[in-house]
Amino acid sequence: MDAYDLFTSCRKGDISRVRYLVEQRDVDLNVRDKWDSTPLYYSCLCGHEELVQYLLANGAKCEANTFDGERCMYGSLSDSIRRLLKEYKCITAQAMQRDYYDHFLLTLLEQGQYSDVKFLVHGETFQAHRCVLSARSEYFTAMFETKWKGKNLIPLKHPLINPAAFGAILQYFYTGRMDIDVSHVEDCKRLAKQCKMGDLIDELESKCKQVGFGELPFDRTDNFPSYPDICFRVEGYDFLCHKAFFCGRSDYFKALLQDHFSEGEMLQSQPSTPVLTIHNISHEIFIRLLYYVYSDDTELSPENVFDVLCVADMYLLPGLKRLCGKTLAKMLCEDNVLHMWKTAKLFRLSRLEDQCTEYMAKIIERLVEQPEFADMIKEDAGAVEDRHETDSIPLVDDIRFHITSNVQTFSAIEEANVKLDALDQLLSTIGLEC
Incomplete structure (x- = not known):
């Protein structure tokens, strides 16, 4: 339903509705309909320039010499939209920031926080x-254990190693993308071959563009050195980790690790690795957190999702909270919708909150008979600062919106009016008007 709404809004040029669907409902900007068309295509076709600009800035795909790119270009209603498409860059800062994991990895590379190795390539220094690198390349794994073992500064003096190409290879290691001039493609291919990166070689042989890959950084199945610099101890279990990932992904861990270890315990097996004991969390839940920190995904179930949500909130991991919200949304039913709404409000999960009110709108005639629902409305009304008798109540407003949205036929209008009457009657019974 959300995808259909997005296509409709793009055809109409309703940018506020598109913003809501993208930013609140997390609808995929590159979704396709049965005609293999994208929201961007319809926006171009109907001449909505401002909307086209918004979609491009937020990650809509439109590369040159691709099916989508050429279709949007030739279907555009105006020359100004065509100019927008021609000036389009594959990844913008705003689009990158919409994906917190990609943004974190790019920042990790560019700022070099907690880097434990530097490469000197013909006068240019690269932190890593x-x-x-070990997770992404068998070549680097072998070199770190042999020729480069124990070295923090590694000079690369071979005349065929181009600094720009080396920087692009590092960018690919971290983000799966390469921004490189065409003149350096052969240099990149040479380095990729040396690093045994077959996937990148194949990509470069076709063209240099955005690429996808598996989870970072530990997407290899073989046992390789991971060079940990922190050990978290949870319920007696030791987890060897990396400050770069925990500090880069969580402000909580950043503050914790930066202020810690002036005098602390060290791991016996690795004397240079400090140990930090984490309390108030089970090792099973910490494993779920660990997967998220390193791969931006984790396995959630009805049994663990509430515990993971609490931990995500405590450790300041908004992306993990959103994953929990998506799992909770799949569990939504008439028996738990009120509890889910309270959870969404408590943890500030706006999308889940909206999904709950949408579900409430569908069952409002039965919901008004529940005392708990009436109490929720009273509580929500009381939370409005300096509320007057006729002021709106957010929960009621949201339910009304979903009752009346997309009502087009006469029978649907009648059904909506019945639901609105039931809600108004409840408000009158509990002495509230809005």
Whole structure:
């Protein structure tokens, strides 16, 4: 339903509705309909320039010499939209920031926080992290254990190693993308071959563009050195980790680790690795958190999702909270919708909150008979600062919106009016008007 709404809004040029669907409902900007068309295509076709600009800035795909790119270009209603498409860059800062994990990885590379190795390439210095390079390349794994073992500064003096190409290879290691001039493609291919990166070689042989890949940084199945610099101890279990990832992904861990270890316990097996004991969390839940920190995904179930949500909130991991919200949304039913709404409000999960009110709108005639629902409305009304008798109540407003949205036929209008009457009657019974 959300995808259909997005296509309809793009055809109409309703940018506020598109913003809501993208930013609140997390609808995929590159979704396709049965005609293999995208929201961007319809926006171009109907001449909505401002909307086209918004979609491009937020990650809509429109590369040159691709099916989608050429279709949007030739279908555009105006020359100004065509100019927008021609000036389009594959990844914008705003689009990158919409994906917190990609943004974190790019920042990790550019700022070099907690880097444990530097490469000197013909006068240019590149900061990096052994754990990422080892996970992405067998070549680097072998070199860190042999020729480069124990070295923090590694000079690369071979005349065929181009600094720009080396920087592009590092960018690919961290983000799966390459921004490189065409003149350096052959240099990149040479380095990719040396690093045994078959996927990148194949990509470069076709063209240099955005690419996808598996989870970072530990998407290899073989046992390789990961060069940990922190050990978290949870319920007696030791987890060897990396400050770069935990500090980069969580302000909580950033503050914790930066202020810690002036005098602390060290791991016996690795004397240079400090140990931090984490309390008030089970090792099973910490494993779920660990997967998220390193791969931007984790396995959630009805049994663990509430515990993971609490931990995500405590450790300041908004992306993990959103994953929990998506799992909770799949569990939504008439028996738990009120509890889910309270959870969404408590943890500020706006999308889940909206999904709950949408569900409430569908069952409002039965919901008004529940005392708990009436109490929720009273509580929500009381939360409005300096509320007057006729002021609106957010929960009621949201339910009314979903009752009346997309009502087009006469029978649907009648059904909506019945639901609105039931809600108004409840408000009158509990002495509230809005």
